[in-house]
Amino acid sequence: MTLPGQLNPTPRILLGPGPSNAHPRVIRAMATPLIGHLDPEFIGIMEDVKSMLQQVFRTKNALTFPVSATGSAGMEAILTNLLEPGDEALICVNGVFGNRMADIVERLGAKLHRVDAPWGKWIEPEQVKEALGKCKPKAVAIVHAETSTGVLQPLEEIGKLAHDAGALFLVDTVTSLGGTDVRVDDWGIDAVYSGTQKCLSAPPGLAPVSFSDRAVEAIRARKTKVQSWYLDTTMLINYWSGEKRAYHHTAPISSIYSLYEALRIVLEEGLESRFERHQKNHELLKAGLEDLGFEFLVPEGYRLPMLNAVKLPQGFDDAGMRKTLLDRYNIEVGAGLGEFAGKVWRIGLMGYGSNENHVNALISALRQVL
Amino acid sequence: MTLPGQLNPTPRILLGPGPSNAHPRVIRAMATPLIGHLDPEFIGIMEDVKSMLQQVFRTKNALTFPVSATGSAGMEAILTNLLEPGDEALICVNGVFGNRMADIVERLGAKLHRVDAPWGKWIEPEQVKEALGKCKPKAVAIVHAETSTGVLQPLEEIGKLAHDAGALFLVDTVTSLGGTDVRVDDWGIDAVYSGTQKCLSAPPGLAPVSFSDRAVEAIRARKTKVQSWYLDTTMLINYWSGEKRAYHHTAPISSIYSLYEALRIVLEEGLESRFERHQKNHELLKAGLEDLGFEFLVPEGYRLPMLNAVKLPQGFDDAGMRKTLLDRYNIEVGAGLGEFAGKVWRIGLMGYGSNENHVNALISALRQVL
Numbered sequence: 084m085t086l087p088g089q090l091n092p093t094p095r096i097l098l099g100p101g102p103s104n105a106h107p108r109v110i111r112a113m114a115t116p117l118i119g120h121l122d123p124e125f126i127g128i129m130e131d132v133k134s135m136l137q138q139v140f141r142t143k144n145a146l147t148f149p150v151s152a153t154g155s156a157g158m159e160a161i162l163t164n165l166l167e168p169g170d171e172a173l174i175c176v177n178g179v180f181g182n183r184m185a186d187i188v189e190r191l192g193a194k195l196h197r198v199d200a201p202w203g204k205w206i207e208p209e210q211v212k213e214a215l216g217k218c219k220p221k222a223v224a225i226v227h228a229e230t231s232t233g234v235l236q237p238l239e240e241i242g243k244l245a246h247d248a249g250a251l252f253l254v255d256t257v258t259s260l261g262g263t264d265v266r267v268d269d270w271g272i273d274a275v276y277s278g279t280q281k282c283l284s285a286p287p288g289l290a291p292v293s294f295s296d297r298a299v300e301a302i303r304a305r306k307t308k309v310q311s312w313y314l315d316t317t318m319l320i321n322y323w324s325g326e327k328r329a330y331h332h333t334a335p336i337s338s339i340y341s342l343y344e345a346l347r348i349v350l351e352e353g354l355e356s357r358f359e360r361h362q363k364n365h366e367l368l369k370a371g372l373e374d375l376g377f378e379f380l381v382p383e384g385y386r387l388p389m390l391n392a393v394k395l396p397q398g399f400d401d402a403g404m405r406k407t408l409l410d411r412y413n414i415e416v417g418a419g420l421g422e423f424a425g426k427v428w429r430i431g432l433m434g435y436g437s438n439e440n441h442v443n444a445l446i447s448a449l450r451q452v453l
Numbered sequence: 454m455t456l457p458g459q460l461n462p463t464p465r466i467l468l469g470p471g472p473s474n475a476h477p478r479v480i481r482a483m484a485t486p487l488i489g490h491l492d493p494e495f496i497g498i499m500e501d502v503k504s505m506l507q508q509v510f511r512t513k514n515a516l517t518f519p520v521s522a523t524g525s526a527g528m529e530a531i532l533t534n535l536l537e538p539g540d541e542a543l544i545c546v547n548g549v550f551g552n553r554m555a556d557i558v559e560r561l562g563a564k565l566h567r568v569d570a571p572w573g574k575w576i577e578p579e580q581v582k583e584a585l586g587k588c589k590p591k592a593v594a595i596v597h598a599e600t601s602t603g604v605l606q607p608l609e610e611i612g613k614l615a616h617d618a619g620a621l622f623l624v625d626t627v628t629s630l631g632g633t634d635v636r637v638d639d640w641g642i643d644a645v646y647s648g649t650q651k652c653l654s655a656p657p658g659l660a661p662v663s664f665s666d667r668a669v670e671a672i673r674a675r676k677t678k679v680q681s682w683y684l685d686t687t688m689l690i691n692y693w694s695g696e697k698r699a700y701h702h703t704a705p706i707s708s709i710y711s712l713y714e715a716l717r718i719v720l721e722e723g724l725e726s727r728f729e730r731h732q733k734n735h736e737l738l739k740a741g742l743e744d745l746g747f748e749f750l751v752p753e754g755y756r757l758p759m760l761n762a763v764k765l766p767q768g769f770d771d772a773g774m775r776k777t778l779l780d781r782y783n784i785e786v787g788a789g790l791g792e793f794a795g796k797v798w799r800i801g802l803m804g805y806g807s808n809e810n811h812v813n814a815l816i817s818a819l820r821q822v823l
Contacts, residue, residue: 085508086720087501090713092488102487102706113707114484117472117656118462119785131457138455151658152522155702156683187682280703286487288521288658288705310680312557313526330790332525333471333650335658337483338708343460350456415489420700 095409096441099417100230100390101258102280102287103433105341109285112344113337120334128343129323129334135346139260139283139354140275140293142267148323149289149342150314151335154257154278157290159187160314161253161274165222165298167307168192173220173250175206175241179231179420180255184224191310196220202422203232203380203392208240215248221301222251222273228259230281231420233381233392233429235263242271251298257281260291261349261434262361262389273298279338282361282389284434285345288338348435361388364437368430371446375453380427389437391430392423401425404452412448465779466806468815469787470600470760471628472650472657473803475711479655482714483707490704498713499693499704505716509630509653509724510645510663512637518693519659519712520684521705524627524648527660529557530684531623531644535592535668537677538562543590543620545576545611549601549790550625554594561680566590572792573602573750573762578610585618591671592621592643598629600651601790603751603762603799605633612641621668627651630661631719631804632731632759643668649708652731652759654804655715658708718805731758734807738800741816745823750797759807761800762793771795774822782818 097104118125129148136147150160162184166172170193174185177200188195196218198210206225215223223245227236238254245252251273256265262282267275273295280287294302294316302309302316309315313332321329349357365388369379372393380392395401401418405428408414417429432441467474488495499518506517520530532554536542540563544555547570558565566588568580576595585593593615597606608624615622621643626635632652637645643665650657664672664686672679672686679685683702691699719727735758739749742763750762765771771788775798778784787799802811 085504086717087505087713090482090485090498090710092485092492092494092498094486095488095492097487097489099489101703102489105487105707110484110486112460114480115460115462116464116480117467117475117650118465119467119469119472120657122462122465122779122785124462128460128462134455135457152526152683153702153705156522159681159683183682190678190680190682278703280487286705286707287490287703288708308560310560311529312553312560313522313529332523333648333657335523335656335708336472337475337656337711338658338705340460341707343457347456409492415492 093413096414096444097436098431098441098445099415100429100431101278101433103284103431103436105286106284106345106348106435108348109341109344113286113341115340117336120336121328121330125336126328128339132339132343132346133323135350136291136293139346139349140265140267141269142293144267144293144295145324146299146316146320147293149291149339151332152290153287154276154290155183156314157276157278157292158184158255159311160290160292161276162187163191163311163314164302164309164316165251165253165274166191166193167305170194171196171218171220173198173214173218173223175211175225177204177206177232177234178202178226178229180226180229203234205234205236205385206241208244211241211244215244220250222253224253226255227265228256228387228390230258230390231423233387233390235385235387238270246271251301258387258390261357263358263387267293279342279345282434283345283349284436285341288335289342361432361437364432364439364442365391367439368432368442371442375449389431389433392427393430395426395428407452408448412444414445414448463783466784466811466814468801468806468811469785470799470801471648471803473654473801473806475656476654476715476718476805478718479711479714483656483711485710487706490706491698491700495706496698498709502709502713502716503693505720506661506663509716509719510635510637511639512663514637514663514665515694516669516686516690517663519661519709521702522660523657524646524660525553526684527646527648527662528554528625529681530660530662531646532557533561533681533684534672534679534686535621535623535644536561536563537675539564541566541588541590543568543584543588543593545581545595547574547576547602547604548572548596548599550596550599573604575604575606575755576611578614581611581614585614590620592623594623596625597635598626598757598760600628600760601793603757603760605755605757608640616641621671628757628760631727633728633757637663649712649715652804653715653719654806655711658705659712731802731807734802734809734812735761737809738802738812741812745819759801759803762797763800765796765798777822778818782814784815784818
């Protein structure tokens with residue numbers, strides 16, 4: 084028998100693409116003793132989580148709850164509930180996460196149509212309009228905050244185009260929720276998913292989702308069962324709402340505690356103040372990085388405030404520099420993903436982690452080692 | 454804006470079908486500050502978790518890791534990785550969880566064959582043998598510890614029959630792992646899943662799984678992609694092993710911390726001592742319950758030590774009594790599920806929760822209120 088030693092990871096400043104540092108109150112909440120997943124007190128906590136999620140998503144959608152798995156399972160939940168084999172879907176792809184949606188659509192046996200933009204660019208409404216002239220999809224899906232590139236995608240016009248074409252409008256807000264404005268109802272979003280480990284400052288483990296009434300109707304009109312039992316909202320709804328809560332799977336109690344506290348902190352600060360804080364610290368970081376000679380990948384106006392993608396100068400020792408930051412300063416920054424590997428850094432300032440001290444620590448460390 | 458108050462659930466003694474009370478050291482471990490999911494220190498923690506899981510599953514299987522979702526997602530992970538549309542599967546059903554497997558098999562587009570036993574009974578090898586004479590399944594699946602009925606299912610003979618028929622042998626050990634013997638290699642189990650919130654005494658949120666080399670070959674030989682992107686082991690393996698860890702999804706860091714500490718505690722106690730403790734406390738509970746006039750549902754020899762299903766006497770106020778236990782004593786016991794609703798209680802003594810004080814608290818409370 085081999086028995087590893089006590090858990091003792093080095094405390095880090097997490098300035099990568101997520102997880103970000105969880106808020107200390109969230110960490111404490113997670114250590115609350117467990118109660119049962121059908122305990123009346125737990126049902127009360129679930130109700131509060133739903134209501135707070137509605138406020139953060141800015142929606143009245145009744146079907147709003149956290150999926151019991153990480154953000155990518157939220158993506159799968161939205162797509163597997165809304166698409167049946169043979170359905171058509173139009174997926175907008177300008178980075179890793181658009182590609183992931185396209186992959187899932189094909190696994191579901193649905194017919195995939197794509198609109199592509201180069202990595203680091205956004206999708207133009209004109210592209211979606213053109214594509215919608217050539218197919219009749221049940222859903223149009225897009226990423227609001229492309230974590231692989233740092234692009235903030237404008238949504239309203241594309242949402243209108245989707246609706247005009249009779250399609251549902253599905254949006255990935257994993258990195259944006261709680262850090263920049265997400266208006267589910269105003270923007271006509273029919274299904275949305277997010278994650279807890281970015282701007283909500285809770286540990287990874289849950290994927291908040293919300294479905295509009297139109298989306299719920301589409302699920303009700305399915306001819307086949309949802310392919311995933313675990314993610315099937317037609318059953319989950321009986322646990323997350325109604326008089327008599329029916330057991331589906333055992334809810335991840337501690338993760339829901341953590342989300343409860345994380346959402347309280349978001350609402351205490353206020354959404355607008357929180358977005359301003361993210362923007363202000365993004366600008367502080369930008370000034371520091373540009374001063375050091377780094378260039379932003381994404382043009383102004385389309386940059387995410389919580390995920391800063393900068394180009395690495397010619398000959399820059401990507402892995403070595405990240406290792407130095409981690410080993411000497413305990414600062415984690417994110418490497419480039421996919422076609423940006425070795426070419427880009429992704430620097431996150433998310434939720435609780437978006438603060439001046441983090442910016443100063445990183446800029447000072449970079450100044451010392453460059 | 455409505456803002457719920459501070460999280461403050463009443464501490465409970467959890468004697469239901471799970472979650473059980475997490476060990477205080479596990480709760481503390483979960484509050485460890487987050488590090489990144491690709492941090493070299495986290496990779497070290499993952500390696501230790503894998504190695505401890507191998508010891509607890511009693512297996513040498515290289516593909517052994519926790520799925521990033523609760524136990525039922527482990528069930529879905531095993532089935533979705535091993536079955537393709539058109540494949541045949543023989544599912545043994547004697548309770549809720551066998552039924553759930555059958556449901557998932559159909560959602561995957563595989564052909565379902567069933568062997569049924571009445572709830573509260575086990576599956577006889579003879580039944581499996583007969584069924585295997587009439588079909589040629591790719592997999593035979595069965596539940597080791599049926600949480601809905603309290604039945605402990607003998608596995609070895611059925612495993613041999615499955616192998617003789619050229620089928621993979623898949624087993625649900627959600628409730629048994631860490632509380633009674635599970636011998637993955639000795640019993641020829643090709644794929645197994647469990648949960649963290651039962652006898653491992655961690656919060657719900659992860660599903661430990663293990664695949665034999667034969668199972669891995671079967672996955673490699675697939676003609677189609679695994680239907681679930683999130684649960685696709687052909688990609689997960691690149692995150693959980695190998696030199697260069699490839700990002701798949703963001704691992705639930707805190708949950709993995711909790712599993713790390715939970716597994717350490719299991720191995721410190723030693724598997725055999727742990728199983729003896731579960732058996733001893735089961736016998737103590739049994740004596741107390743029989744003294745109060747309760748009858749066990751399952752005949753001796755097939756009873757789970759960690760999940761005690763007892764029949765409710767005629768006219769017994771099921772819901773009222775459970776409410777009294779919860780409100781007055783903060784003790785949770787489990788209601789009957791499915792066809793046992795209103796007829797059975799399920800009393801869990803799992804992991805850390807399997808101790809004399811819990812037994813005494815419950816028996817004394819029952820004595821007072823009956």
